[in-house]
Amino acid sequence: MKVAFIGTGRMGAPMALNLLRAGHSVSILASRGRAGAEELIRAGANETGSLSECAQGSDLAVLMLPGTREVSAVIEGDSGLGRAMAASSIVVDCSTSLPAATRLIGKRLAQREVGFIDAPVVRGVSGAKSGTLSFFIGGESEVITRAMPVLSAMGDTFTRVGKLGAGHTVKALNNLLSLGHLALLAEVLELAERNSVEFSPLVQALMSGNARSATLEQHASRLQSNSRESVLFRLSLAAKDLSLAAELSNETSYEKSPARFFASLYSYATEYGLNDEDITTIREIFRSDGRKNSAPNFHPA
Structure with missing residues (x-):
């Protein structure tokens, strides 16, 4: 799958690296965390200069950001993923965010026929590096099923805990x-x-x-x-x-x-x-x- 990965910090960089190792095509956003970005570029990631460029042609976007404010800015901004992702694509929020905000974002993405699931993780940096993260997933089963080829490259435990927002x-x-x-x-x-x-x-x-x-x-x-x-x-x-x-x-x-x-x-x-x-x-x-x-x-x- 073609994946846009937003947030290549201490957790995100090794997660994206595992996607590359699994054969996925990964685009990343130029960021201040250059060490992680440069390692990903050496491994084959495509560095882009904007969210719209990163999302272009992507089947799925993964967000690994500090929290609700950053997630909202990335999705709902004027040049955010909400406008850039194509119909039938999926956004997966692996950040730790407010459930109420997640549900609201999901409604807005649904208006553009973009699927949305919340899939925060545990097991820390070591789990991110080894590809053994545990995901708490909220959302529609059909969307989760379509996202599994990407999720399974980053973790080994996947628990659907309920509807959208339940993961967070x-x-x-x-x-x-x-x-x-x-x-x-x-x-x-x-x-x-x-x-x-x-x-x-x-x-x-x-x-x-x-x-x-x-x-x-x-x-x-x-x-x-x-x-x-x-x-x-x-x-x-x-x-x-x-x-x-x-x-x-x-x-x-x-x-x-x-x-x-x-x-x-x-x-x-x-x-x-x-x-x-x-x-x-x-x-x-x-x-x-x-x-x-x-x-x-x-x-x-």
């Missing part, structure tokens, strides 16, 4: 669970240290009981070491993702929503100076440094 809903809920758990684990490690409990036996004990989890297994050591050598998931992106979960929570009547609390906690961490650091630096806000009075309380608006 599930991604927001997934991030709420995983990032909320990470913040809880950060505080657990800090409380253990302050009470003279050693790290290794603590983790061993927790892993033997009901607290065992992927978060504990994968992140405890990085939380403990406070390593800043590599950034696997920027804290600013985590805060943005949790704001989506908080938005969903705003639709409920919960007076004290954990979703809104965790969103405020991660937002506070970005203001604390951890914006571009890895999510495991969230532990810093639990350390005693004289700032504890400015940390958020469990009284979300």
